[in-house]
Amino acid sequence: MIDFRQLIDVGLHFGHQKSRWCPKMEPYIWGHRGGVHLIDISKTAHALQKTATFLETVVARGETVLWVGTKKPAKEFIHQAGIATGMPYVDYRWVGGTITNFQQVKKAVTKLLYYDDILAKANRENSQHTKKEIARIQKLADRLRRSIGGLKALQMPIGAVIIIDVRKEETALLEATVSQIPVVGLVDTNSDPSLIDYVIPGNDDSAKGIAFVIEYLQEAVKKGLAKRAEMSKKAKDAKEEHAKAAKVEAAAKVAPVILTDINIDLSEEETEEDEASKVHKPALKKPSKKLS
Numbered sequence: 001m002i003d004f005r006q007l008i009d010v011g012l013h014f015g016h017q018k019s020r021w022c023p024k025m026e027p028y029i030w031g032h033r034g035g036v037h038l039i040d041i042s043k044t045a046h047a048l049q050k051t052a053t054f055l056e057t058v059v060a061r062g063e064t065v066l067w068v069g070t071k072k073p074a075k076e077f078i079h080q081a082g083i084a085t086g087m088p089y090v091d092y093r094w095v096g097g098t099i100t101n102f103q104q105v106k107k108a109v110t111k112l113l114y115y116d117d118i119l120a121k122a123n124r125e126n127s128q129h130t131k132k133e134i135a136r137i138q139k140l141a142d143r144l145r146r147s148i149g150g151l152k153a154l155q156m157p158i159g160a161v162i163i164i165d166v167r168k169e170e171t172a173l174l175e176a177t178v179s180q181i182p183v184v185g186l187v188d189t190n191s192d193p194s195l196i197d198y199v200i201p202g203n204d205d206s207a208k209g210i211a212f213v214i215e216y217l218q219e220a221v222k223k224g225l226a227k228r229a230e231m232s233k234k235a236k237d238a239k240e241e242h243a244k245a246a247k248v249e250a251a252a253k254v255a256p257v258i259l260t261d262i263n264i265d266l267s268e269e270e271t272e273e274d275e276a277s278k279v280h281k282p283a284l285k286k287p288s289k290k291l292s
Contacts, residue, residue: 011209016190017036024192044200064087074165099161099179159181166191183197
């Protein structure tokens with residue numbers, strides 16, 4: 001159970017000015033003070049718990065979670081969450097087509113890996129590239145790394161997309177919606193929640209609030225990874241047990257056949273010995289009758 005005081009301490013209950021609100025966020029608004037809307041933190045806590053359960057299930061069944069947050073207060077926490085969970089993330093700029101045109105993005109990732117390989121070999125004495133070429137490749141690699149460095153771990157299918165500030169990340173939201181991928185979003189009072197599958201009402205400008213939400217969801221993803229590893233281990237053990245049982249069953253089927261062959265061979269040998277003894281056995285002479 002989430003303590004409401006924690007949500008208040010990190011400032012998740014603060015919304016935007018009344019004049020900038022989105023009417024579709026009315027169910028999540030508790031009231032207003034000083035011309036600023038206040039978010040109902042009980043609904044924020046409930047949404048966090050519901051979303052955490054969903055993410056844990058998604059990750060446990062082997063699907064990928066994509067973290068998206070390019071605004072300044074969120075990018076560092078998004079980067080840390082991606083590294084900690086081993087999931088793909090976007091913290092610099094959303095590349096158009098990341099979801100809907102994944103093959104092109106994959107080519108760019110392959111190019112980045114190629115550049116990294118060249119740079120790793122640059123310090124060797126037998127490097128085929130000049131210093132000028134290495135400097136140019138380093139610039140290209142840095143540029144690609146900023147844009148798609150977090151997408152190296154991106155694999156299909158994507159089970160969920162986590163977005164911080166759905167208004168700023170509108171392109172990512174639209175791509176996920178078109179691809180029918182569930183979207184988890186931290187939604188402020190000035191944003192439209194209609195395209196979000198799991199709405200987390202809260203202040204999307206507070207660094208502390210963003211950190212709290214990301215860390216909470218990050219723990220859910222880690223639990224899902226632990227469950228996935230456990231399920232994988234159980235499946236592997238069951239497969240090994242099945243293989244052992246199959247070997248024992250196969251050996252049990254082969255054993256009677258071998259014994260039968262041995263019995264047949266023995267009986268044939270006995271028959272041959274009997275025939276040989278009959279052939280070589282000397283004929284008994286009948287005793288001759290003595291004449292009286």
